[in-house]
Structure formats: C-alpha cells, structure tokens
Amino acid sequence: MAKKIDSAYTKRSDGRKFDELRPITAKVGVVPSSDGSAMYQSGKTRAIAVVRGPRTLHPKHMENPQRGILRVTYQMMAFSVWDRIKPGNSRRSQEISKVTEWAFDEIVDLDAFPNSVVDVIIQIPQADAGTRVAGINAAVMALAQAGVPMKELISAVAIGKMDKTLVADVNKEEEDFEEGEGATDIPIALTSRSNKIALLQLDGKISIPELREVIQMAKKACSKINDIQVKALKEPGKEIKG
Amino acid sequence: MTEEIIIPNLQRKRIIECLNSGKRFDNRKFEEYREIVADLNISENAEGSCSVKMGNTEVYAGVKLSVVEPYPDGPNEGTLSVGMEMGPMADDVFQNGPPTIEAIEVARVIDRGIRESKLIDFEKLCIKPGEKVWQVSVDLYAVNNDGNLLDAAGLAAIVALANAKLSVYNEEEERVEHELSKNPVPIKKENLAFNITVHKVGDVFLIDPTKEEETLSEYRLSMALSDNEGHPRITAMQKGKDGGISEEDMEKILKLVEDNFSEIYKKLSKVVWGK
Numbered sequence: 001m002a003k004k005i006d007s008a009y010t011k012r013s014d015g016r017k018f019d020e021l022r023p024i025t026a027k028v029g030v031v032p033s034s035d036g037s038a039m040y041q042s043g044k045t046r047a048i049a050v051v052r053g054p055r056t057l058h059p060k061h062m063e064n065p066q067r068g069i070l071r072v073t074y075q076m077m078a079f080s081v082w083d084r085i086k087p088g089n090s091r092r093s094q095e096i097s098k099v100t101e102w103a104f105d106e107i108v109d110l111d112a113f114p115n116s117v118v119d120v121i122i123q124i125p126q127a128d129a130g131t132r133v134a135g136i137n138a139a140v141m142a143l144a145q146a147g148v149p150m151k152e153l154i155s156a157v158a159i160g161k162m163d164k165t166l167v168a169d170v171n172k173e174e175e176d177f178e179e180g181e182g183a184t185d186i187p188i189a190l191t192s193r194s195n196k197i198a199l200l201q202l203d204g205k206i207s208i209p210e211l212r213e214v215i216q217m218a219k220k221a222c223s224k225i226n227d228i229q230v231k232a233l234k235e236p237g238k239e240i241k242g
Numbered sequence: 243m244t245e246e247i248i249i250p251n252l253q254r255k256r257i258i259e260c261l262n263s264g265k266r267f268d269n270r271k272f273e274e275y276r277e278i279v280a281d282l283n284i285s286e287n288a289e290g291s292c293s294v295k296m297g298n299t300e301v302y303a304g305v306k307l308s309v310v311e312p313y314p315d316g317p318n319e320g321t322l323s324v325g326m327e328m329g330p331m332a333d334d335v336f337q338n339g340p341p342t343i344e345a346i347e348v349a350r351v352i353d354r355g356i357r358e359s360k361l362i363d364f365e366k367l368c369i370k371p372g373e374k375v376w377q378v379s380v381d382l383y384a385v386n387n388d389g390n391l392l393d394a395a396g397l398a399a400i401v402a403l404a405n406a407k408l409s410v411y412n413e414e415e416e417r418v419e420h421e422l423s424k425n426p427v428p429i430k431k432e433n434l435a436f437n438i439t440v441h442k443v444g445d446v447f448l449i450d451p452t453k454e455e456e457t458l459s460e461y462r463l464s465m466a467l468s469d470n471e472g473h474p475r476i477t478a479m480q481k482g483k484d485g486g487i488s489e490e491d492m493e494k495i496l497k498l499v500e501d502n503f504s505e506i507y508k509k510l511s512k513v514v515w516g517k
Contacts, residue, residue: 033332077302079288123329
C-alpha cells in the first residue's frame with residue numbers, strides 16, 4: 001500500500017495507518033440462555049450475536065424438508081446512534097439480515113436438520129460504522145459455539161475509499177468524508193480457508209483496479225480478524241483483544 | 243404470540259415442595275435479590291445508557307432526548323416515553339416482531355413507576371412553554387431472560403436516567419446538537435422509586451424469581467416504592483397474571499414489603515449511585 005496516490009485523504013482522522021484496523025475486542029459466551037453467543041467490538045462499534053437452534057420453524061410454510069434453514073435478524077438498538085432509531089425492523093435492517101443470511105449460507109451445513117431453523121440474532125448497542133460486518137464477525141463465533149456444522153469460518157471488514165485512498169475498517173467520520181471523490185463504503189466478508197467472497201456491497205464509485213486492491217486489503221484484514229475469532233472461541237468467557 | 247415456558251410436572255412439584263419447605267433452589271432468602279451488576283455507558287451515542295445484570299437476567303437501557311411540542315395539558319412539562327423489547331435474543335420463546343402484550347405491560351409498569359414517583363423534574367425539561375420541551379425516551383432491551391425482567395428493566399431504566407446528560411440545544415438554530423452538555427437530566431433523588439415485584443409461588447411469597455420460579459408464579463404484585471423516612475411509599479402498583487389475592491395473602495405481601503424495604507432500597511440505591 002506504499003504507492004504514492006494523489007488523494008485528498010492523506011491522513012486518517014484517528015491516526016491509524018491506512019490498512020490498520022481499529023482495536024478489536026471479541027468474547028464468546030455473553031448470553032447464557034442461548035445455544036451460542038458472542039460479542040465483537042471494533043473501535044466503538046459493538047455487536048452482540050446470539051444463536052438459537054436448530055429448532056422448530058415457525059411459520060411452518062417456510063420449512064424445507066431437504067435441510068434446515070438459517071434465519072438472521074439484524075437490528076440496531078434505539079440508542080446505538082445519535083438520532084434515535086425506532087425499535088424493530090426497518091427496510092435497511094431487513095436487507096442487512098438477508099445479505100448476512102446469504103453470507104452464512106455459504107458455510108453452514110444444515111443438511112442434518114430438515115424442517116428446522118437456526119436463528120441468528122444480531123443486535124448493535126453502539127454504532128460507529130461497520131455494524132453489519134461487526135455483526136457477521138460476532139455471529140460466526142456464536143454459530144461455532146452453538147456447534148452448528150460449518151465448513152469454515154467467516155470474517156468481515158468494511159473497506160473504504162476516501163477520495164482515492166483505500167482504508168481498512170471505516171469509522172463513521174470517514175464514512176461521511178466528502179472531499180474529492182468522497183467516501184466509498186465496501187463491506188466484504190471472506191471465508192477463512194477458501195477466501196470466497198460471502199458478502200459484498202458497495203456504495204460510492206470505484207475503478208476495477210481499485211476494486212482488486214480492495215479485495216487484497218480485505219483479505220489481509222480478515223485474516224487478522226480470523227485469528228482473534230479463533231482465539232476467542234478457544235477461550236469462551238474471556239475478552240480477547242487485538 | 244409468546245409461547246408459555248413448559249416445566250415438567252415433576253420439576254414443578256419439586257420446586258414448589260422446596261419453596262413450601264422454606265428453601266429456594268439457589269439458597270436465597272425469599273426477600274433477597276440476586277447479585278446485581280450495572281455497567282454504565284454501553285452506548286456513547288446515548289444521553290445515558292447501561293446494562294443491568296440481575297443474576298443471569300440482563301437488560302440494556304438507553305436514554306435518548308429529542309425536542310417535541312408539549313402536550314396541551316402540560317405546556318411547561320417535558321415528556322417521557324418508555325419502550326421494552328423482548329426479542330429472540332433473550333429467550334427461546336421470545337419472537338421477532340412488534341412488542342407483545344408482555345413487553346408492553348413491562349414498559350407501561352416501568353413508565354408509571356417513573357412518572358408517578360415524580361423522579362424526573364418535568365418542568366425543568368421545558369425549553370419554550372407551549373412550544374418546545376424535551377422528550378425523554380427510555381429504550382429497554384432484554385438481552386438474557388432468567389426471570390424477573392420486570393424489576394431488572396425497571397432498575398436499568400433508572401440507572402440510565404440517573405446517569406444521563408442533556409444534549410446541547412442550539413437556541414439560535416432551534417436544533418439539538420450532536421453533543422452532550424454538562425447538565426444532567428433533572429431528577430429528584432429523594433423521589434427515587436424502585437419497581438419491586440412480589441410473586442406468589444406455591445404457598446410462599448418471594449421477590450426476584452428465577453425463570454423457573456416465575457413460570458410457577460400464581461400471580462405477581464408490582465409496586466413502585468420510594469423512601470419516606472425509612473418507610474415505603476407506594477406510587478404505582480399492578481397485579482399481574484390471573485390469580486386472585488386473598489385478604490390474608492395481601493397482608494403477607496405488605497408485611498414482606500414493610501419488613502424488608504430498607505434493606506432492598508439500600509441495595510438497589512447502591513446500584514444506581516454506586517455507593
């Protein structure tokens with residue numbers, strides 16, 4: 001990333017290097033009544049994920065006799081951002097739930113649980129951008145703790161393009177950057193072994209060569225996140241920092 | 243629709259036998275709360291926020307302020323709104339969707355407890371009489387249910403309020419800045435009231451039930467209790483569930499409250515003020 005780029009974004013507002021993640025805290029086992037649960041925090045963005053199931057699916061018509069289904073519910077708490085959000089589902093939260101579900105469909109194997117559902121519930125108590133990727137990072141740990149069969153893990157990060165500069169793990173201030181080409185937000189989730197793209201979204205504008213670079217940057221970031229997730233899974237109940 | 247938690251008959255019998263013989267499964271006294279731990283500032287984007295753990299039961303609370311038009315019957319008074327979410331995060335039987343009647347009842351009981359005790363000084367929340375007042379929104383989320391979400395949520399609401407700051411109001415531009423002021427949300431400490439719920443399980447009366455005990459509860463009586471020179475003052479009540487309270491039972495409940503109020507009040511106050 002040492003290439004010289006003529007960009008309006010020359011220094012990150014919080015002093016991080018361009019490819020540096022915010023401080024991470026991960027903890028497995030935060031909701032005792034669940035089958036699996038975890039917390040993942042990056043900077044000020046914190047997600048809690050809970051797994052319940054495999055269990056009977058309501059409504060019945062959604063049942064799949066071939067295999068179990070995974071159902072994700074992502075929500076932000078009313079007080080997680082400055083302007084209070086009405087509790088419950090919004091169009092935004094439902095879309096994020098769906099793309100998160102698709103990300104996990106790539107790795108979970110629910111063939112042994114026909115007609116059942118595995119519920120993944122993600123809540124965001126405090127938000128500073130990157131909530132969907134934090135939610136995914138927490139959820140995959142919760143799934144692993146619950147013993148849901150998975151081919152591999154997933155790690156996720158939001159890569160940003162501030163004017164022409166690529167940065168890893170965008171915070172809210174960066175998300176609102178307006179100079180030059182402005183801010184482009186690219187949440188990506190990668191599987192831990194095969195490096196498949198399990199989630200990819202983009203808001204803004206970007207060239208094809210830049211997108212290639214984005215994927216490389218995400219790969220590096222996700223590998224670091226994966227290390228922390230694995231450590232947290234090995235020591236449930238302990239806060240792992242990185 | 244919320245499903246009932248099903249407890250096998252044998253287990254039901256065993257718990258009730260145990261309680262009737264004067265013991266709880268976790269060795270607590272009938273009038274004893276589980277260990278309570280509060281963590282402040284779980285969201286920096288809230289004017290006040292906390293998590294409260296009561297044993298394994300955990301609730302998050304957040305206070306947000308906004309500027310609204312006052313109600314016609316209180317042109318000089320700020321307003322309060324309390325919401326409770328009991329979603330699938332907290333319990334296997336909780337489901338997604340709009341608040342169930344169970345969650346609505348919790349929010350309403352907590353709302354009345356705060357309102358009627360006059361904990362919040364609503365007149366100090368007036369910005370421009372008849373036009374602009376602060377609205378205090380308290381949002382509560384069940385994170386883990388192991389019984390007594392009602393008292394845990396009530397306590398979380400108070401801890402969040404007691405530690406909340408007003409946001410900065412820009413009078414020239416008539417908008418709320420994304421910034422906290424140094425001024426606390428105006429509360430009258432002396433009016434502090436806790437929601438304390440007594441349950442009848444088997445032949446005994448107890449507070450702070452675990453999920454199992456709560457499932458077997460015949461009825462509950464919630465009381466918002468403030469301190470009147472060492473004696474309890476009731477500012478709000480609600481009988482919950484379908485059992486009826488006999489005269490004799492009512493006397494037992496009142497006695498339990500009278501006898502244990504000071505100690506309970508001291509314990510809960512410590513959670514709010516940290517001393």
